[in-house]
Amino acid sequence: MTPVIETRALSKRYGSHAALHDLDLVVDPGTVFGLVGPNGAGKTTTLRLLLDIIRPSAGTVRVLGSDPRTGGAALRRRIGFVPGELRLDGRTSGRALLAHLAEISGPVAPGTIEALAERLGLDLGRPVRTLSKGNKQKIGLVQAFMHRPPLLVLDEPTSGLDPLVQREFLTMVREARDAGQTVLLSSHVLSEIQQSADEVVVLAQGRIVARGSVESLRSASVRRLRAVIVDASADTLRAALEGVPAATDVAVTTSPSAGAVHVAATVRGEVDAVVRALMAGRLLDLTVEEPDLEESILDLYSRSETDR
Structure with a gap:
């Protein structure tokens, strides 16, 4: 079984500061993989390296069988991504923005955007610039899920969401896994990792300090x-x-x-x-x-x- 994500000795330095040290990850298909750590632990750095937003200082990385540095647009269309700091603005409506993003990301089945918006309680008719942080986050979730990509990379995805929407989001994650999609979920909200992840890696200061199932991490504590x-x-x-x-x-x-x-x-x-x-x-x-x-x-x- 070919891993969806595989990194070997992946490292990132900014001058004398090492943000990530020799990260070895293997994420299997059809699983929810939790990346846990406080601010500054290296979670977002890891996700940006996987998506070729930044380049590694050392090590190798493969995503969906490809090197992100050469995978280009074809690889990116196979990934649904929610960044940790989602910035949306403009006069256009949420519906128009998502329709535009659907043209970029790839085929979206008719009615999918509306169905996801209804589940998350998102008003698609309002201009994006008038939306609260939580509602902008809902747009981010819809655009990540709507084309049913084989890999979802979600960085602090429930930021700004109320508890009922968080619960619905976790249901969406479990449904994606059951449909064979792989989810890489980075969060410091441990309850959502606890409820959804099959495997967890714990980062501290750019290094892995523990890995395993939720149950194995509990039993070791x-x-x-x-x-x-x-x-x-x-x-x-x-x-x-x-x-x-x-x-x-x-x-x-x-x-x-x-x-x-x-x-x-x-x-x-x-x-x-x-x-x-x-x-x-x-x-x-x-x-x-x-x-x-x-x-x-x-x-x-x-x-x-x-x-x-």
Whole structure:
């Protein structure tokens, strides 16, 4: 299976500043690929390199089987793109602008523009210059989706959208994936990555600090564990947990009235070794709080900063 996007040691420097370091990406067909990171992490730089808006300082890149530097208009027509800073103006209506863009991007099935506009709550009759930021963003989404390209490259696509429209956008992303399209979604809104992405790459300071599925990133991060145990002393449980590197911030307290020991701990990674240590007694209750993606990624950022 040929990747839709493949980069090898892709790097970009601006003078002495390295915006992107040796980026290796492989994005398979028919997937939603999330690119996550704070401002300045290298997300937009990566997307611009893929689209030949800027040129790399080193490394190679292939998009839909072609080099973006030589793919020209034929390659660009196969990509739907929403930039991170969408600027639209003019006296023309949204309908006229989208009709003009449809002539450039390629065939658009009759009624598609109107159907997408209705789903997003976009008034096509208003002049573009009178539209709010959110409504201009809707035009950007319509023009990206309307010709059903094999690849969608979306940079902070929900900027300015209200929650109901964001929800509809995520439905559109899932529909595109189900139709065999590939979606590269760059965002710092972690909830939309969490709800839609099949695979995630986490960028920090131009470098990949983690990659994998949403679930694998969660499992590699911190969890909160609480347990109630009988038939073991607090000292026994404390000693058992001291030998488990995954458990930190361990608090062991005794409840004299109930004759039970309460354990609370922070667990990094797999919880299996921690649970085995707790089996020094009889486990009455166990609660493990799963981290959301935001907590996981913040943890990854903090570790990447510590490692530098």
